[in-house]
Amino acid sequence: MLNRKKPEPVDVIVVGLGANGGTAVKVLAEAGLKVVGFDRGPWLRPLEHYSGDELKFVNRDYMWPDPKMFPRTVRYDENAVAERFPFSPTPQMVGGGTNHWAGWVPRPRESDFMMRSLHGEIEGASLADWPFRYEHLEPYLTKVEWAFGVSGIAGADKYEPYRSKGYPSPPLRPTQYGKRFYDACNKMGINAFPIPHAMVTNKHNGRDPFNQTSFWNQYGDPSGARSNTLTSFIPEAVATGNLEVRAECFVQSVKLGHDGKATGVVYIDPDGNEVEQDARVVILTLGAIESARLMLMSKSPRFPDGLANGSGLVGKNATFHEYLFAVGLFDKDIDEPLNGFAGNYISGGSLEFYETDENRGHIGGSIISASQTCHPINWVFPGRPSWGEALKDADRNYYNYAMKIGLILHDLPVESNRVDLDPTVKDAFGRPVARITHSPHRNDIAMGKWQVDKNVEILEAAGARKTVPVYLDKMTGNTCHQHGTARMGTDPAKSVLNEWGQAHEVDNLFVLDGSGFPTATGVNPTLTMMANAWRCSEYIAQVYSKGREERLILSNTKR
């Protein structure tokens, strides 16, 4: 493969233009830095390329990574041989996971940043505090909510920590199953409220209010109502004239100079040429699995085990938030229809069971929410008969009479749960793929059981005539939330990144996705990730690129 003429160096390279890369390029380009953003996937045009086609989007991977091109492998313990499995896929394209996400954007809680201080040493887990606190992130949570046009109601979540501003748009009307959820929660004394949603319900920043097709989670949104970086942050960055997007360009390694700084990246362009791009700063936002993989693939004499991996921690402590749930079926002859296809995935949720209560037999807790049971081919009913009259009757009787309540499992970090390079399986570019090794911690199983049983109780209070609880036995990566593979911390022996997402060992390398999360939190993570990416990008633009350095001093007090 011929090397094309080497492009001009720039200030900053951002690898991966998903939720976090999209945030980083906006902040950096608006601050006046020259940025090149890479994505290995295409740069689609939602108005032209997206519509409500269940087969295409949910079954045939039009947006999910093609498992033949971008495989991953999984094993549940160290000694097993990993098998190919599409673990935690997000769309590999400009906009990344925000192309077809559900868009729950709850805020994290104060306790999430200090699990170690609150709980001490938990056997078998590697709990750690974050190198910053909720109060450091709050201004950036607000910035993302307002720039993105999040809908919600301030004050409705009884347990929400301090917020400096309300929401830019009001929440969606409840769905039929949402109304059932509110009623059941009120009966049980549970504080239910509309979980903040990344979609505009008012005209906001030139975007039109909401898409009512109900083709939502896992679909692309042709209307622009869903907040995603493809239709908001990235075009805003391009409009500054400071961002160049290079789509369908696969970044295969980060180059290291003699002085121990990153000099740029090597990528494969759409015609198959290997090209080098130099920059003063390199930012990784490939998602925590692929960022770890790229670091592990970027070996050098100084870092024979992978870039910035002197601690040996790159890839370790991975957490994945398995989505667990319970489905309730109702009786068509007696009950009102629930129309589980309708809405925008979630409708009403709660953080009532979020904070630790040792009486439950586990620490930590999770967000819960009532949600769509979706469209006819794939509607969510584990145990749906696979064929025959029973299949036909089940679809006829229950498709519109089912409801689901699910949770985002707050799984504990365990050092041996990790991402490394598969020794045999290669991707379409001939590079070793990410191998995931994971087995749940005892606390994960106990928490999953307790929370799912609680969801069953709520379903029963809502009138369900049959319930199907889904308990945790192993991680499948079905939430597509990825964290921890390059944890942030103050001690370089115990972490990979500092409080600015900057590698302890490579001064001009930043990793600004979920990789840095020392613990998983029990809420959907992307708002927290984007706020952190914003905060760190602001640091890069205003402090680091001006040749200065700043440390955050934490007073490590318990709440």
Place this chain on the structure above:
Amino acid sequence: MTLKSEWEIVGAPVDPDTTERLFFTDAEWDTVEAATARIMPTDQDPGAREARVVVFIDRYLSGIDYVYAAADGSGFLKMSGKYADAWRARMDEMQNVYRHGLVRLDELAHSESGRRFADLSDAEADHLLELLSGAPKPGQVTLGTKEPVTTFLQGSFDEGLDFFSALCLHTRQGFYCDPVYGGNKEQMGWKFIGFPGPKSLKDTMDGTYSTAEYFYQGEFEWEDLIPQLKAYRDAGGTL
């Protein structure tokens, strides 16, 4: 190579009434039609046979021309480069799964009854599908129960499935997909289940298609649904 964002739209929606075979032989077509008719049977409502599931599966297996409908349903996307290579390899595998699976199904039929699968009675066909799947025919869903399961994966990509599982999945797909793919003729799958699907994919792109009427229709105040909100506002909370 053509970038994915520039894939051309070619062809036209599949005609559900076609009898032209692109992949199956005549005999295979009959077997698939008969088998899918046992997976999603006909009763007072139409089943796989009426919805033309066999046309849908035949088009799908014929290569990579019917994998992705264009967003507006006017035709199909012409894949290129590595994306096309990956789908070609996948379709090769799936074609083999079907070819071998169909041979085995007819062999089973012959050894059990001396006839072709397509000529069996419903009960005989069901018995053969039980043999093929290695499990009894699924029983009716019963209310009044709690049936726990372990970790469950949403979505249902077909790569790596055995013949029987692929056939079941493809039957559901052909019964409930957007009609542009050749199945779900006249949206009969959607009508039977009570899913008010869009008239055309295009209607889902520009706001023509709405499901707002399937949201909760009653009057409500947020403060009634959320007692906390009232408490918050009474205490002077604003934002």
